[in-house]
Amino acid sequence: MFTIEHDFDATVITLVDENETPLQEDVTIAAFAECVTLEQLDARTDRVQKITLSLSQIQDLAAALDLPEGVYRLTRARD
DSSP states (O other): OEEEEEOSSOEEEEEOOOSSSSOOOOEEEEEOSSEEEEEEEETTTTEEEEEEEEHHHHHHHHHHTTSOSSOOOOOOOOO
């Protein structure tokens, strides 16, 4: 299950793990104009862990999901 919310400065997606146990904590993804953040509660430390990705890293990740094993470099069109 997931939710999508549109805030004034970001689109926020929350991924909820509904599979069999052991379940993982919810993951919150916030897409801003300049970056994307991923947050998840670490139950061992009771602290939220946060990762920030640039838009370039997000594009690379999206491309990587459809590629076989290997090393790649995306070329981006210049304006």
